[in-house]
Amino acid sequence: MPSAILALIEVPGIGPKTAWKLYESLGVEDEASLLAAARAHRIRSLPGFGEKTEANIIKAIENMKMTEGRRPLYSVMPIADKIAVVLSEIDGAERVGIGGSLRRRRDTIGDIDLIVSTRIPDRILEAFSSMDVFSHITAKGSTKAEAVTDDGIKCELRAVAPESYWTGLHHITGSKAHHVKLRGIAGRHGLKISEYGISRDDTGEMIHVDSEEKLYAILGMEYIPPELREDRGEIEAAIGGTLPRLIDVDTIRGDIHMHTDWSDGLASIEEMAEAARNMGYEYIAITDHSRSLGVAHGLSEERLREHIDAVRRADAKIDGIRILSGAEVDILKEGRLDYPDELLARLDVVIASIHSGFQQDRDTITSRIIQAMRNPNVDILAHPTGRLLGRRPGYAVDMEAVVREAADTGTALEINSYPDRLDLRDEHARMARESGVMIAINTDAHSPDELENIKYGVWVGRRAWLEPHNVVNAMDYEELVLWLDSHKRHRSQT
Ligand SMILES: [Zn+2]
Ligand SMILES: [Zn+2]
Incomplete structure (x- = not known):
């Protein structure tokens, strides 16, 4: 197969047959020449192709560039x-x-x-x-x-061979950086690790293990979960016995960012609550959009007042789960919030987030966010960079400044479990953890099914070394209410 075909089928949506046609009729031989041909509208005129295919090719290649083929x-x-x-x-x-x-x-x-x-x-x-x-x-x-x-x-x-399975699995799991450091340590023990087993330098004897735990134990360290294997300090921690006790899906006791049919969600407050209760949650917060987000049917002030009452009624009616009233409030120009303070103060949970002005420069966006965090009513900053994986990079924001401000004001930062957001990403969430900032892991669900996305956010949290005490919604209901209350009071004093 010519290398051009191999290069072209790397583009999502292009199979070998299409690749041949493009190669033979247009002479394109890689992503770059294919993108150029698409932009020059040379693809739409080919038999069997059209404007839509051409547009899809452009989109696919642009996405690939954004995620470097990932x-x-x-x-x-x-x-x-x-x-x-x-x-x-x-x-x-x-x-x-x-x-x-x-x-x-x-x-x-x-x-x-x-x-x-x-x-x-x-x-x-x-x-x-x-x-x-x-x-x-x-x-x-x-x-x-x-x-x-x-x-x-x-x-x-x-x-x-079956006896090599665990070293083989360990080998293909990576990361490269983790393995390089591990091999160095093995060398000091007179051992060599390969996909086939662990061999002794002196006798050449091959040791087989029946778990990855044993592999790490032979090297004198605690078991390192796959999410941590990035050479970001995990090997040193495993030797010292100080690896974090990582969160898991079971750690999560509630979900405090979700939408209903009051704004752009598909289900009612009651349906969301029942689905969450079936997952074993103790509580949820209903956080529909605020008035400026017209495309998402954001709630007017008056609608929000009705919404709060509706949530209180649902909470009284439905047993086995607590329903908190909340809002996802847009951060407007200069960091103003989309509702007046007296209304925000009536809510149990206030999430602030940016849905507009993505093109603003770094300083402008950062100070908008910081201004919003200084409002004592704000509990959580949602999807802090606004990225959409494969579609849109996040806005320019000084994450160190945001983390510092979060630490000062006691605002939690969110890991949004929506599978194409996953924002904060792992490094940022770890930075937040190390600055003592609390993290909320929410789904931002717009339907009951989407509550199941929580696993994606939890995985990011594991990669960020999060332990239960770092996570807002790993608290039980009473602790959560205290937290919501106390950090607000803290901020109104300072
Ligand atoms: Zn949002
Ligand atoms: Zn949302």
Whole structure:
């Protein structure tokens, strides 16, 4: 296959057949020449193509540039899971694991890394290569095969003997930086780690482990969860026995950012509450949009007053969960908020966020946010950079200044679990944690189904080293009410 075809099928939505047509009729041979052809409207005139295809190609390439060929985790995970399930059903496949940045729960994924333990690698690799999710196979050897899905996602499978499974899984999980440091430490113990096992330098003996915990134990350290394997201090902490006790989905006791059919959500207050109760939550906050956000049917002052009453009624009516009244208030020009203070003061939870003026310069946006955080009614700053993965980078904002202000004012910062936001991202959330800032992990759900997105936010939180005491909505209801109350009082005194 010419290298041009391989380059073109990297663009999401372009399969081998389309790539050939574009290559033969227009002479395009990579993303850059394809983008140029699309922008010059040379694609729409080809038979079988149209303006829409042309526009889609432009969009796809622009997205790729934004994420450097990486895709949001949520869009890759179901494909990887499906491949893993099909693999595990093949006769002779013993254990199947997914590694790579997917296992480390990075917010974007480059390619899919899989491992299978088996005594008959040939047959497994053959079956893998003929799966119908793949548009073509790019490599196939005796222990490894590589293929590309219809969507253009690269997928690599390694086959190892059963006794090498755990070191193999560890190997494909990465990250590179984590492994480099780990190999250095192994060397000092006279050991070498590879995908096949751990070998002793002196005797050459190969040690096999039946878990990753044992692998780390042999190196004299605590087990390091995959989300932490980035060489950001986790190895030192594991040796010293000071790794964080990470949050998990079970840590979350409620969700305090969601929308209903009062603004742009799809369900009623009661339906959201019942869905949350079924997930085992103790509380939720209903935070519909404020008046300036016309596209989302933001509530007028009068509607918000009615909304507060409706939430109080629902709270009284529905057993087994507490429903807090709230609002997601737009941060307007100069950091003014979209409702008067006396109205904000009546709410249990006030979330402030930016939905306009994304093009403003860094200083303007930063001071807008800081002004908003200084309002004693504001509890949480939502989706603090406004990014949309693969579609829009965040606005320019001085995150260090925002974190400092959050620490000063006792404002919590949000990790938004909406799968294409995941903002704060991991490094920023960790910076916040280290400055003593509380984090809220919310779904921003617009329907009951979307409450399930919480896992994405929790994974970001794990990558940020968050422990339960760093997370607002890991508190029980009484603690939460105290927190909402106390930090407001703190701010009105200062
Ligand atoms: Zn929002
Ligand atoms: Zn929202």
